[in-house]
Amino acid sequence: xxxxxxxxxxxxxxxxxxxxxxxxxxxxxxxxxxxxxxxxxxxxxxxxxxxxxxxxxxxxxxxxxxxxxxxxxxxxxxxxxxxxxxxxxxxxxxxxxxxxxxxxxxxxxxxxxxxxxxxxxxxxxxxxxxxxxxxxxxxxxxxxxxxxxxxxxxxxxxxxxxxxxxxxxxxxxxxxxxxxxxxxxxxxxxxxxxxxxxxxxxxxxxxxxxxxxxxxxxxxxxxxxxxxxxxxxxxxxxxxxxxxxxxxxxxxxxxxxxxxxxxxxxxxxxxxxxxxxxxxxxxxxxxxxxxxxxxxxxxxxxxxxxxxxxxxxxxxxxxxxxxxxxxxxxxx
Numbered sequence: 615x616x617x618x619x620x621x622x623x624x625x626x627x628x629x630x631x632x633x634x635x636x637x638x639x640x641x642x643x644x645x646x647x648x649x650x651x652x653x654x655x656x657x658x659x660x661x662x663x664x665x666x667x668x669x670x671x672x673x674x675x676x677x678x679x680x681x682x683x684x685x686x687x688x689x690x691x692x693x694x695x696x697x698x699x700x701x702x703x704x705x706x707x708x709x710x711x712x713x714x715x716x717x718x719x720x721x722x723x724x725x726x727x728x729x730x731x732x733x734x735x736x737x738x739x740x741x742x743x744x745x746x747x748x749x750x751x752x753x754x755x756x757x758x759x760x761x762x763x764x765x766x767x768x769x770x771x772x773x774x775x776x777x778x779x780x781x782x783x784x785x786x787x788x789x790x791x792x793x794x795x796x797x798x799x800x801x802x803x804x805x806x807x808x809x810x811x812x813x814x815x816x817x818x819x820x821x822x823x824x825x826x827x828x829x830x831x832x833x834x835x836x837x838x839x840x841x842x843x844x845x846x847x848x849x850x851x852x853x854x855x856x857x858x859x860x861x862x863x864x865x866x867x868x869x870x871x872x873x874x875x876x877x878x879x880x881x882x883x884x885x886x887x888x889x890x891x892x893x894x895x896x897x898x899x900x901x902x903x904x905x906x907x908x909x910x911x912x913x914x915x916x917x918x919x920x921x922x923x924x925x926x927x928x929x930x931x932x933x934x935x936x937x938x939x940x941x942x943x944x945x946x
Contacts, residue, residue, distance in 0.1 A: 633754065636732050640739035646748040648715060658750035660716050662775060669778040673712040676771045677702035681806040682826070687765055688815065689822035692730050695768070696737025697744070698803045701829035702852070703772035704745040705907065708833050709848040709863075711782035711840060712774030714747035722755040723766035734768070737828075745833040747772060782840075784847040784863030784910070791846060792913050793860075793870055793934035796836075796923065798906030800827040800880055804853045805900045812890040824882050830906045835926035839909075843919055847910035851902040858899065860908060861941045869939025873946060877931040879904035898945050905933065 638653045650659035664670050679698045686695045696719075704714055719738050721731065731754065742749045761767070801809070809825065810818065818825065839845065847863035860870055874894075883904065887897055897903060911919055916932050923930045937944075 633726070633728060633731050633735075637735050637752065640735050641749040644739050644742040644747065644749040646746075649748050649750055651750075653751060658716070658718070660748070660750055662715055667775070667777045670775055671712075671778050671781065672715075673707045673710045673774040673776060674772065675703040675706040676769060677706065678767065678769050679803050681810060682801075682803050683765070683767065684810060685806065685818060685822055685825045688819055689826060691822065691826055692733040692737070694737050694826060694828040696734045696739070697741040697828035697831070699768050699770040700738055700741025700745055700747070700772070701831050702803055703770045704741075704747060704774075704831065704833055705829070705850045705852075707772050707774040708836055708907075709782065709850050710774070710776055711780050711845070711848070712776035713837055714745055714833060715773045715775055716750045717742050717747040717773075718750065718771045719752040720755070720769040720771075721752065721766060722757055722760070724756070724758055724761035724763065726754065726756050727764070730766070734766075738770070741828075741831060744831045746837075780840075782845055782848055784865060786844075787846045787863070787865055787868060787910050787936055788912075789868060789936055789938060790913060791910050791936040792916050792932050793872065793936070794909040794911055794916060794919055795877060795905035795931050795933035796830070796832060796907040796909070797877070797929040797931075798851070798880075798902045798904055799830045800824060800882060802829040802852065802902055802906055804855070804902065805886075808890065808892075808900055809886060812886060821882070830928075832907050832928070835923050835928045836907070836909070838926065839919055839922050842922060843911065843915045845909050845911060849908045851905055851907060853900075855900060855902055856898045856905075856945060857895070857943050860943050863910065864936070864941045866941060867938065869937050869942045869944065870934055871937050871944045871946065872934040874898070874903075876933045877904060894945070908933070910936065
C-alpha cells in the first residue's frame with residue numbers, strides 16, 4: 615500500500631510555514647506600542663494601556679468580505695481585498711467612537727497559493743496601518759475539497775477601546791441635527807450578490823477595477839474630528855444601507871430625512887440600477903449609493919466638520935436632517 619502523508623492528502627504544512635516570514639514582515643509594519651509578542655506564538659500578547667482611561671470599554675467586531683470575493687477570483691486580483699476585510703470591522707468599531715487596538719485575520723482555502731496569500735496579507739496590513747490597528751495574529755487554514763479551485767474565504771476580528779464617557783451611541787441626537795455623509799470609494803463590500811445577478815461574467819470582468827475598489831477606512835479622520843467636535847451618532851452604511859443602518863442610532867420619537875440630491879452617486883450605481891431595473895428604495899437599502907458613513911452633528915458644526923475631514927481627503931456633504939418621527943428614514 616502506498617504511504618499516505620498529510621501533504622498527499624492536500625495539506626502542505628511546509629508551504630504554510632514558508633508564508634510566516636511574509637506575514638511577520640507585513641504585520642511588523644503595523645506594530646504599535648501595545649504589541650508585546652510577535653507573530654508565531656500560540657496567542658498574541660497586547661498591552662492596551664488603560665491608564666489614560668477613567669472607565670475603559672473594549673469594543674469588538676468580526677466580519678468578512680462577502681461575495682465581493684467572487685469578483686477577486688474572476689479578475690485574479692487579490693491585493694486590495696484585505697483592505698475590505700479590515701474596513702468592515704474597524705468602521706463598525708468606529709461607530710462607538712472607539713480607537714483601534716489590534717486586528718486578527720482568518721484565511722481558509724482549498725490549496726495554498728503563496729502569491730495570492732502574500733497579496734491578501736499585504737492588503738490586510740495596509741488596511742490595519744490606515745485604520746491605526748496592530749495586526750498581531752491570524753490563521754491560514756488549508757482545507758482540501760472545501761473550496762473550488764482558486765477560491766478562499768476571509769474573516770477579520772478587530773478590538774478597539776473607548777472611555778465609557780466618550781461612547782457614541784446616538785442618545786444625544788436631537789431634532790434639527792444634521793446628517794453628514796462621508797463619501798464612499800464605491801460599492802465597498804455590500805450588494806455583490808445582486809451585482810452578480812445583474813451582470814454577466816464578461817461584464818463583471820470588464821468592470822472589475824471599479825467593483826474591486828477597496829472599502830473606505832474612516833477611523834483616523836473621524837477620530838480626529840471627535841477630538842474637536844461633538845459627534846452625536848455614527849452609522850456605517852453597509853448591508854441594509856440607509857433604511858436599516860441609520861435607525862440603529864436614532865432615539866425614539868425622531869426620524870431622519872435624506873435629500874438624495876445633495877450628493878452625486880458614482881456612475882456604477884446608476885448602471886446597476888438601469889441594468890437591473892431596480893427601484894430607488896431597493897437601491898438605498900442594498901447599496902451605500904456613494905455614502906460610506908454618516909455622522910450626526912449639531913447644525914452649527916457642519917462646516918467645520920467638513921473642513922476637518924477634507925484635510926484627510928475625505929469628501930463629505932450635508933445630506934439630511936433629524937426630524938420628529940418613529941425612527942424611520944425618509945429619502946426624497
